[in-house]
Amino acid sequence: MFRHLVVGTALCQYNKRTLTDLRTSATERSEAEFHENLAACAIEIDASYADCVEAYPGFQVSAAKFREALVGAISKYLLSLAEPGTVPSAEHIRRFIDGLQTRDLYLAMACAEGNEQAWWEFDRLYRSFIERWARHLIRNGSEADEVIDSVYADLFGTRLVQGARQSKFVTYKGRGTLRGWLRTVMLHTVVDLYRGKKDEISLEDWIETGDEAMGGLSSTGTRGSEELILVSVVRERYQSATTQALDESLAALDDHETLLLLYYHVDGLKLREIARLVEQPQSPIRRWFQRQSKRRDGNRPARVHESTVMRWLEKVYQKVSESFHEVLANKHGLNPAEIEICKTIAAEDQGQGLRLNARPTGTGESFNTDEI
């Protein structure tokens, strides 16, 4: 028996080694293929570099560094997310490079290297934008100045690690615009600033917790007489079934659908704001919902209107509703009348919760069915 165990273990180790060898071999093949595909894009990379040098002649970012930055972006967005054993094709890499904000990346790289001309250009292009955002985020003038100062200091890099200045610009990969990236950096800087000063964040009720207690579904204190206790037990049974059925229905949604619900109900985005988020034709959320709608390509509008987002939401509600009824009926064995009781109890609790926790945010706007 012991021998069998030893042989078995050795076999396992052999198999493991063989598997590891195979994997290593596959990785090496993938790497070789990737470098081959990358090499096939040399013309596009060179052309992109030439365009940047022409736009910003004095920035002195080397071709090698520029290529290294592009490979960094490809590695982050294409390689790391590729299916195991697959590598992005040359065509895919070309499309990716074409979609990069290479001039913005070039400017950021030059700033990271401390090129004064680049900083001058950056300041000229983005100073007013940064100031505008800072003063919008923070009304207090001196604190806004503090944010601006902090952002510039982070971008320049006032901290040395292993002898190298750590400019925040090196984290910019050029996938989005430099302007969009700056917005995100500034927002995080403001949050960090607030966190540093106080535990609670007042910036638009940062991380909106919705209703604090949220115990509405189980907070109906019906104690006292036996009759009331009985009512309470029955009520809790329906409440529990309602919650479980709803959770199950929500869990069955695709991530795109859940995200849409969360943006609208939890983060309080308005329909027009969600429409703005998906206004790019290649927006993954937009494309996902459009695929579900089975619309013909020729009929797709160039712009996503608020009413479109509303239709998407209504489809999700419908999907949840169908699943909700099905779970209550099939899993909890409730008949239609009982399902109605569940909904009534939930609606009553909803009313209580709203009275207790009236907040301006949460649902971004009234869901105006007249607009449908």
Add this chain to the structure above:
Amino acid sequence: MGSKPNTETDAIRQLIDRRLKTRLSAEVMAHFDEHVDDDSISAFVEGRLDANESAPLISHLVQCSSCRNTTAQLVRLEFQVDQVSEPAGDESPGRMRSFIDSLSARITPSFEEDAVFAYQNPEPEPTESAEEQPPEKLEDGK
């Protein structure tokens, strides 16, 4: 509004609204160790990521209220800030030179391992992971 279908939709919408907020209050307590970096967040908000690139990000946003709230705030603020006119910048000559000088004067070595490694490797490249997630951001839990 008074018709049956709309009532049904309203009821389920209210149920969803309440349930999602309830779940959020639990999520707030469960902090994520890792958050999406600024580069990916801004690319997502600008709608520049394709389906493959955005799939893991969308999954994270569904789970992480902090990162999702960042994206929501960016969209909301973009609307508001767009309505404000741009102020004129200070274009006086030499300002940038003095500004860079003032930033340079503030450079400080970190309290970490640079003192040990400085002599071994005078010009090291920052690591990829350090680039992606600045330590101060992670420490804050964002």
